[in-house]
Amino acid sequence: MxxxxxxxxxxxxxxxxxxxxxxxxxxxxxxxxEGLRLLxxxxxxxxxxxxxxxxxxxxxxxxxSELEQAVxxxxxxxxxxxxxxxxxxxxxxxxxxxxxxFAEFDTSLDALDRSGxxxxxxAQALRDPGNLGTMLRTGDAVGAGGLILIDDCADxxxxxxxxxxxxxxxxxxxAQARWEDFLPWLRAxxxxxxxxxxxASLRDAVPYRGAPYAAPCFILVGNESQGLPExxxxxxxxxxxxxxxxxxxxxxxxxxxxxxxxxxxxxxxPA
Amino acid sequence: MxxxxxxxxxxxxxxxxxxxxxxxxxxxxxxxxEGLRLLxxxxxxxxxxxxxxxxxxxxxxxxxSELEQAVxxxxxxxxxxxxxxxxxxxxxxxxxxxxxxFAEFDTSLDALDRSGxxxxxxAQALRDPGNLGTMLRTGDAVGAGGLILIDDCADxxxxxxxxxxxxxxxxxxxAQARWEDFLPWLRAxxxxxxxxxxxASLRDAVPYRGAPYAAPCFILVGNESQGLPExxxxxxxxxxxxxxxxxxxxxxxxxxxxxxxxxxxxxxxPA
Numbered sequence: 001m002x003x004x005x006x007x008x009x010x011x012x013x014x015x016x017x018x019x020x021x022x023x024x025x026x027x028x029x030x031x032x033x034e035g036l037r038l039l040x041x042x043x044x045x046x047x048x049x050x051x052x053x054x055x056x057x058x059x060x061x062x063x064x065s066e067l068e069q070a071v072x073x074x075x076x077x078x079x080x081x082x083x084x085x086x087x088x089x090x091x092x093x094x095x096x097x098x099x100x101x102f103a104e105f106d107t108s109l110d111a112l113d114r115s116g117x118x119x120x121x122x123a124q125a126l127r128d129p130g131n132l133g134t135m136l137r138t139g140d141a142v143g144a145g146g147l148i149l150i151d152d153c154a155d156x157x158x159x160x161x162x163x164x165x166x167x168x169x170x171x172x173x174x175a176q177a178r179w180e181d182f183l184p185w186l187r188a189x190x191x192x193x194x195x196x197x198x199x200a201s202l203r204d205a206v207p208y209r210g211a212p213y214a215a216p217c218f219i220l221v222g223n224e225s226q227g228l229p230e231x232x233x234x235x236x237x238x239x240x241x242x243x244x245x246x247x248x249x250x251x252x253x254x255x256x257x258x259x260x261x262x263x264x265x266x267x268x269x270p271a
Numbered sequence: 272m273x274x275x276x277x278x279x280x281x282x283x284x285x286x287x288x289x290x291x292x293x294x295x296x297x298x299x300x301x302x303x304x305e306g307l308r309l310l311x312x313x314x315x316x317x318x319x320x321x322x323x324x325x326x327x328x329x330x331x332x333x334x335x336s337e338l339e340q341a342v343x344x345x346x347x348x349x350x351x352x353x354x355x356x357x358x359x360x361x362x363x364x365x366x367x368x369x370x371x372x373f374a375e376f377d378t379s380l381d382a383l384d385r386s387g388x389x390x391x392x393x394a395q396a397l398r399d400p401g402n403l404g405t406m407l408r409t410g411d412a413v414g415a416g417g418l419i420l421i422d423d424c425a426d427x428x429x430x431x432x433x434x435x436x437x438x439x440x441x442x443x444x445x446a447q448a449r450w451e452d453f454l455p456w457l458r459a460x461x462x463x464x465x466x467x468x469x470x471a472s473l474r475d476a477v478p479y480r481g482a483p484y485a486a487p488c489f490i491l492v493g494n495e496s497q498g499l500p501e502x503x504x505x506x507x508x509x510x511x512x513x514x515x516x517x518x519x520x521x522x523x524x525x526x527x528x529x530x531x532x533x534x535x536x537x538x539x540x541p542a
Contacts, residue, residue, distance in 0.1 A: 243533075246442060247442050265514060
């Protein structure tokens with residue numbers, strides 16, 4: 001169905017705008033993603049928006065036309081509106097010409113297929129949605145299977161996380177679990193696929209360079225200000241340490257995960 | 272001098288609060304940094320705040336007392352105020368118990384001593400203050416000399432950049448320059464110290480792992496959405512490429528810089 005929206009007080013505008021808040025996203029089970037590139041990544045990963053919101057004044061693009069047709073063919077809505085209203089919906093002064101409304105994914109651990117990849121990223125109590133999205137993006141780059149969020153993390157469906165993921169929210173698998181559920185899940189399947197849990201740590205650790213990584217390798221990164229709880233670190237199969245030549249004793253969480261992920265990639269799956 | 276401030280409309284509160292905006296920071300030549308840890312890093316790097324703003328209700332700490340004495344001894348001001356007013360000044364709901372007012376540093380290229388370190392980070396048109404602060408933090412971790420900001424970057428003295436740097440704003444050298452001034456500066460000194468300019472690139476590049484890095488190595492990272500202009504890439508001494516196993520063709524700028532910086536560290540200055 002096609003629709004034109006001209007008023008700021010239109011209920012659909014209010015609804016879409018409300019999805020910038022977590023409680024409204026959770027109540028609706030929906031989230032927004034912006035930009036033709038992200039939406040194309042989504043479509044190629046078999047994720048179609050239920051609703052497409054487009055600026056009336058936009059440059060024509062074959063990928064956008066295809067997307068429009070795909071959404072309509074699936075019974076979705078295509079809405080045209082002003083740039084100002086798009087800006088209001090997305091909270092951006094210069095909004096992208098198109099945004100899509102998606103159903104949130106199933107993020108249960110059981111839906112993950114760990115045999116599908118050699119590297120997995122795991123974040124514990126990661127609070128910054130930008131870091132979360134960046135980890136998804138890094139996961140895509142190293143060919144990881146996905147990101148597992150442990151304990152209370154930022155919402156992966158927030159506008160900031162989706163934006164920082166640069167589309168990887170659609171291409172990476174995503175799970176959310178408590179530590180007490182994650183660890184048995186990881187250990188349960190050991191005979192068939194196993195899984196090595198690795199953390200950057202200062203406790204009883206070996207140099208990260210040349211450490212005995214093994215696939216599937218689960219790279220665990222901790223909270224931005226607290227790091228990992230000691231018990232979590234001690235449950236790891238391997239603790240590695242990165243050089244710290246300055247005054248600080250830690251890296252940004254997303255940076256630490258990326259440096260480690262590239263090292264693991266080189267170790268277990270060189271080109 | 273010691274002072275007590277109780278009113279939100281106090282001119283000092285207004286002044287400090289105004290420093291959250293770039294134009295006011297530039298007009299005053301001052302910036303704010305929060306937290307005892309950052310302020311201690313600053314003091315140990317010979318950067319003392321001109322003014323210290325502390326919450327009336329705070330836990331006593333010997334480092335805070337030392338800082339207070341040092342500021343007073345230098346003729347600075349020490350202000351006590353309520354947590355609510357501190358929150359208003361810093362724009363944080365749960366402010367740190369202490370913030371300091373600093374004079375912005377000289378960020379001219381000529382003030383840099385390139386012989387002081389084997390690694391330097393260089394960012395071009397980096398727009399996100401969080402990425403900028405993260406690069407400073409990474410620079411500290413790899414023992415870099417500092418960060419050189421090329422063309423129009425985010426303001427390194429913004430609250431977000433200072434916060435993300437985790438104190439590295441005080442320990443890393445910082446310079447700002449246009450490309451057309453940076454390149455002659457880099458090349459001018461070739462006989463004495465030289466300087467290898469390296470960028471992550473897809474153009475005519477060699478694998479980043481095992482590339483012929485040489486000290487002092489200047490690692491150049493481009494704008495978040497545009498990457499580096501082609502002419503800048505072609506001016507580099509070495510172009511390297513990192514594995515991209517997924518759909519994306521790039522990493523977050525701060526992540527790319529960090530993965531590359533750790534590789535360079537391993538190559539030119541292993542432990």
